[in-house]
Amino acid sequence: xxxxxxxxxxxxxxxxxxxxxxxxxxxxxxxxxxxxxxxxxxxxxxxxxxxxxxxxxxxxxxxxxxxxxxxxxxxxxxxxxxxxxxxxxxxxxxxxxxxxxxxxxxxxxxxxxxxxxxxxxxxxxxxxxxxxxxxxxxxxxxxxxxxxxxxxxxxxxxxxxxxxxxxxxxxxxxxxxxxxxxxxxxxxxxxxxxxxxxxxxxxxxxxxxxxxxxxxxxxxxxxxxxxxxxxxxxxxxxxxxxxxxxxxxxxxxxxxxxxxxxxxxxxxxxxxxxxxxxxxxxxxxxxxxxxxxxxxxxxxxxxxxxxxxxxxxxxxxxxxxxxxxxxxxxxxxxxxxxxxxxxx
Amino acid sequence: xxxxxxxxxxxxxxxxxxxxxxxxxxxxxxxxxxxxxxxxxxxxxxxxxxxxxxxxxxxxxxxxxxxxxxxxxxxxxxxxxxxxxxxxxxxxxxxxxxxxxxxxxxxxxxxxxxxxxxxxxxxxxxxxxxxxxxxxxxxxxxxxxxxxxxxxxxxxxxxxxxxxxxxxxxxxxxxxxxxxxxxxxxxxxxxxxxxxxxxxxxxxxxxxxxxxxxxxxxxxxxxxxxxxxxxxxxxxxxxxxxxxxxxxxxxxxxxxxxxxxxxxxxxxxxxxxxxxxxxxxxxxxxxxxxxxxxxxxxxxxxxxxxxxxxxxxxxxxxxxxxxxxxxxxxxxxxxxxxxxxxxx
DNA sequence: TTGAAAGCGCTAACAC
DNA sequence: GTGTTAGCGCTTTCAA
Numbered sequence: 083x084x085x086x087x088x089x090x091x092x093x094x095x096x097x098x099x100x101x102x103x104x105x106x107x108x109x110x111x112x113x114x115x116x117x118x119x120x121x122x123x124x125x126x127x128x129x130x131x132x133x134x135x136x137x138x139x140x141x142x143x144x145x146x147x148x149x150x151x152x153x154x155x156x157x158x159x160x161x162x163x164x165x166x167x168x169x170x171x172x173x174x175x176x177x178x179x180x181x182x183x184x185x186x187x188x189x190x191x192x193x194x195x196x197x198x199x200x201x202x203x204x205x206x207x208x209x210x211x212x213x214x215x216x217x218x219x220x221x222x223x224x225x226x227x228x229x230x231x232x233x234x235x236x237x238x239x240x241x242x243x244x245x246x247x248x249x250x251x252x253x254x255x256x257x258x259x260x261x262x263x264x265x266x267x268x269x270x271x272x273x274x275x276x277x278x279x280x281x282x283x284x285x286x287x288x289x290x291x292x293x294x295x296x297x298x299x300x301x302x303x304x305x306x307x308x309x310x311x312x313x314x315x316x317x318x319x320x321x322x323x324x325x326x327x328x329x330x331x332x333x334x335x336x337x338x339x340x341x342x343x344x345x346x347x348x349x350x351x352x353x354x355x356x357x358x359x360x361x362x363x364x365x366x367x368x369x370x371x372x373x374x375x376x377x378x379x380x381x382x383x384x385x386x387x388x389x390x391x392x393x394x395x396x397x398x399x400x401x402x403x404x405x406x407x408x409x410x411x412x413x414x415x416x417x418x419x420x421x422x423x424x425x426x
Numbered sequence: 427x428x429x430x431x432x433x434x435x436x437x438x439x440x441x442x443x444x445x446x447x448x449x450x451x452x453x454x455x456x457x458x459x460x461x462x463x464x465x466x467x468x469x470x471x472x473x474x475x476x477x478x479x480x481x482x483x484x485x486x487x488x489x490x491x492x493x494x495x496x497x498x499x500x501x502x503x504x505x506x507x508x509x510x511x512x513x514x515x516x517x518x519x520x521x522x523x524x525x526x527x528x529x530x531x532x533x534x535x536x537x538x539x540x541x542x543x544x545x546x547x548x549x550x551x552x553x554x555x556x557x558x559x560x561x562x563x564x565x566x567x568x569x570x571x572x573x574x575x576x577x578x579x580x581x582x583x584x585x586x587x588x589x590x591x592x593x594x595x596x597x598x599x600x601x602x603x604x605x606x607x608x609x610x611x612x613x614x615x616x617x618x619x620x621x622x623x624x625x626x627x628x629x630x631x632x633x634x635x636x637x638x639x640x641x642x643x644x645x646x647x648x649x650x651x652x653x654x655x656x657x658x659x660x661x662x663x664x665x666x667x668x669x670x671x672x673x674x675x676x677x678x679x680x681x682x683x684x685x686x687x688x689x690x691x692x693x694x695x696x697x698x699x700x701x702x703x704x705x706x707x708x709x710x711x712x713x714x715x716x717x718x719x720x721x722x723x724x725x726x727x728x729x730x731x732x733x734x735x736x737x738x739x740x741x742x743x744x745x746x747x748x749x750x751x752x753x754x755x756x757x758x759x760x761x762x763x764x765x766x767x768x769x770x
Numbered sequence: 771t772t773g774a775a776a777g778c779g780c781t782a783a784c785a786c
Numbered sequence: 787g788t789g790t791t792a793g794c795g796c797t798t799t800c801a802a
Contacts, residue, residue, distance in 0.1 A: 084564075086795055097773045102797070110771055132541040133486065134795035137477040137778050144520070144542060151506060153705075158502035162495060165523055174539050176488070176520050179509055195518050197476040198488060198542070306709045339709040361497075365650045365683040367711065430779055441789040446781070454787050478779035481794050773802075778795105785790075 085126035094122035105130060141396060144174045145388060146202040148190055150182040154304065155332055156358045156377075157205070160226075163381030164203060171389055173200075182303060184208035191216050191223075201388045210272060222391035224384045228277060236391070237406045238384045240375040242274050245411040246281025247288075249355045249373050250327050254289045256353050256419050258325025261286070264299040264312050264337050265329030278329045278357065296321055301333065309336025317344045324352055331356035331363050331372055338366060338418070354418040368417035376409040383407050429470035438466035449474060485740060488518045489732060490546040492534055494526040498648065499676055500702045500721075501549070504570075507725030508547060515733055517544075526647055528552035535560050535567075545732045554616060566735035568728045572621060580735070581750045582728045584719040586618050589755040590625025591632075593699045593717050594671050598633045600697050600763050602669025605630070608643040608656045608681050609673030622673045622701065640665055645677065653680025661688045668696055675700035675707050675716055682710060682762070698762040712761035720753040727751050 087105075091098045096115060103111050104119040111119075122128075136142040147164050149157040165175045176199055180186045187209050196202060201222030209216070217223065217233045225237045253261050263282045267275040283293050296319060299312030309328060313336065316323060326341070328334025334356030338348060346352045348368055356363055359374030387405065394401060431449075435442045440463060447455050448463040455463075466472075480486040491508050493501040509519045520543055524530045531553050540546060545566030553560070561567065561577045569581045597605050607626045611619040627637050640663060643656030653672060657680065660667060670685070672678025678700030682692060690696045692712055700707055703718030731749065738745060 087797095088795080098796085099774080099798085100772055103772085106797095112771065115771080129538045129541065131481070131795050132538065133477050133481040134778090135797080137475070137481050137780085137794090138796045138798085140778085142477065142542070143539075152496065152509070153499075153502045153506040155497075155499065155502070158497045158499070161521070162497040162523070165496070165521065174520060174522075174542065176518060177505070177509065178518075179506070194473045194476065195487075197473060198486070198518070306706060310709060335706070336709050339711055339713075342711045362650060362679070362706075365654060365680055367683055367686045369683075432779080442780085443782085443790080444788055447788085450781095456787065459787080475779050478794090479781075481778090481796085482780045482782085484794080771802105774800090776797105776799090778797090780794090781792100783790105783792090786788080 084131070085128040086131070087128075090119065090122045090126055090128050093126060094119045139396075141200050141392070142198055143172065144176050144199050145385070145392075146176050146178055146196055146199040146204075148178040148180055148187075148202060148204045150180055150205070150207045150303075152177060152179060155360050155362065156304075156330060159360065160205070160377055160381060163378045164385060167378075167382045167385040171385065173385070173389070180207070182207040184213075188213060188216055191219055196221065200392045203384045203388055207273065210270075222388055222395060224388045224391070226380065226384060227274065228272070234404050236387050236404050238380055238387065238409070239407070240380065240409050240411050242277035243281040243284070245373045245375065245413075246278035246327070246329070246357070247285045248281075248411070248413050249357060250282045250285035251289070252371065252413055252415070252419060253325040253327060253353055253355055254285060254291070256325070256349075256421060258353055259291060260294075260297065260322045261291075261325040261327060262297045262299060262313075262316050262321075262323045263327045263329065264301070264309055264316070265304060265333045266298050266300045268300050275329055282327055294321070297323065304330050304333050306332050306336035306339075309333030310340040311336075313337035313340035314344065317341070317346070326352060326354045328354065328356040331358040331360040331370060334370055334372070335363070335366055338370070348418050349420050359412075359414060363414075363416070366418075368420075371416045371419040372414050374412045374414055376411060379409045383409065428475070429472040430475070431472075434463065434466045434470055434472045437470060438463045483740075485544050485736070486542055487516065488520050488543050489729070489736075490520050490522055490540055490543040490548075492522040492524055492531075492546060492548045494524055494549070494551045494647075496521060496523060499704050499706065500648075500674060503704065504549070504721055504725060507722045508729060511722075511726045511729040515729065517729070517733070524551070526551040528557075532557060532560055535563055540565065544736045547728050547732055551617065554614075566732055566739060568732045568735070570724065570728060571618060572616070578748050580731050580748050582724055582731065582753070583751070584724065584753050584755050586621035587625040587628070589717045589719065589757075590622035590671070590673075590701070591629045592625075592755070592757050593701060594626045594629035595633070596715065596757055596759070596763060597669040597671060597697055597699055598629060598635070600669070600693075600765060602697055603635060604638075604641065604666045605635075605669035605671060606641045606643060606657075606660050606665075606667045607671045607673065608645070608653055608660070609648060609677045610642050610644045612644050619673055626671055638665070641667070648674050648677050650676050650680035650683075653677030654684040655680075657681035657684035658688065661685070661690070670696060670698045672698065672700040675702040675704040675714065678714055678716070679707070679710055682714065692762050693764050703756075703758060707758075707760070710762075712764075715760045715763040716758050718756045718758055720755060723753045727753065 090101045205226040270276045301308035356372040363370035434445045549570040614620045645652035700716040707714035
């Protein structure tokens, strides 16, 4: 059996409290006592029982991260950044997948599994204004994504609209006039897809290019095959497409494949830009221009805000007003939008 | 404050035990009583306190998954599969990253954070024979990867050697004679890289092709840029390479990029095969031939075995002997190894 | 600076 | 079928 505080105390000939003080590196322990206790801890290989500690203290040291799917490259990289940021604060991360399913997202917020968690970082995809009430939970919650609802939650997001606009303007500056947008979600008007589509439209409008609904490719999820399928369908319409805005990199890479299959050269015939700044965009052929949303900063900020909320809650301090953080993005220009077809 | 069992009991006018029986859906509860208790649970919004439950029962319902990096696509997909398999059994997954660092891997096995966990699925990368003793831990542990050491742990793996051999034989059958291997680890002789290199050599030998050390590309990690860099270096040696075995898909996709930059067409000039069956290999241009290692089955088996060990431990049953599961692989032929350059 | 003791919420004997 | 009760290992007043 694993050694307990009591065992260590007995072994060291002191009380349980003293051992606890040593474990927590509190002052007011005589050096000699501390040494004896330390020795006993080592001999017994004592490790605190985290279940007991959290039962008593009300904290588990674990935070939840809920994303649609970890295997989507954007969320894999996000998870990586969140885990790193959490580790730096001594927190562990428990990952939940929602599958971008509305019911799963709803249930998640009330899931008993969250009991094991001090707070949650949630990247919703399916929820809409109707579900805003569900976000009023009694544990610390940080939402990744625009502050689309009026809720008491903290939000951390990039400026999707401005970034999408910048991406589209980049295509326009490269000479494109018939620009397709791949990745729209039918009926959505608050999520990332909707905001990015709005940014796309804003750029067109500012450039005096008419918005053509036929140039918008709708998809279900943001997988590669969705991008490829939507692109193929758009190409079949024969609309003279000379530029493509992929609403994320995965879609754009799928679209790249479809463009190649249909005999269109990128960037000579069609220029293409993605969104997310995935590592792999660097290694595509041609390499893919994209928007770097500052994922590391998003993760770090979300973890910090959540951690502050957790402390606030435990210490009983009064709740600071909820905040919205917007991180900076950056446009990365690569081969897929170069004027000439020359490779790096 | 959250409602407790006691609160529910009081509200329903029954004892704590009865409530517990209802919560656990045990028999021997009168239907009318059950209804009353259920109503009280709903009214109070009662949720069991998982910390208390695990302190008492010694189980947390959480399993750990330790991988080098979740953002490496293979591990992202593996994590996805493990999370799905765990969910099917009512288990939650806590992800630990080792960064492929030896010290981190060693520490992980003794980490107090594992206290929150009933058992661990561990995909080691840096550990070697020297560290075999560390695997003798007192909690359920399933190793992903070959049973390279003689340990009391269960192992779940594919047959790396046979699969690598099959991949190489596929290149040979396609007419390649100067086949490079990208992704070897210097000094390793037990891990996946070493086994796959052995498979590669076995295939060459069986075909009567001399092994040429200069055709082997060494890398640190298995990232895209490692594959690209190693490939570039190999090409500079001007060895007449006509085939490339990427030890995983990510490396192969990096190599694909480097081949393109150097003006080599795939598959016309050089044929290329990867390893892992990543979803994205389907959408590369050209699409990448690869080995599907049966990731879903690996994940499902690992979770099942771990779950059995956990039950065994809790029930006090005697420990069944440790096992090794080998899953089936499958070679997926795509454009990158086609005889002609015709696209699908 | 250290010790004693209460209790976090739950499970599982054991009693009725 | 249902109730009582003793801890699981820890934190934390309060007292010494």
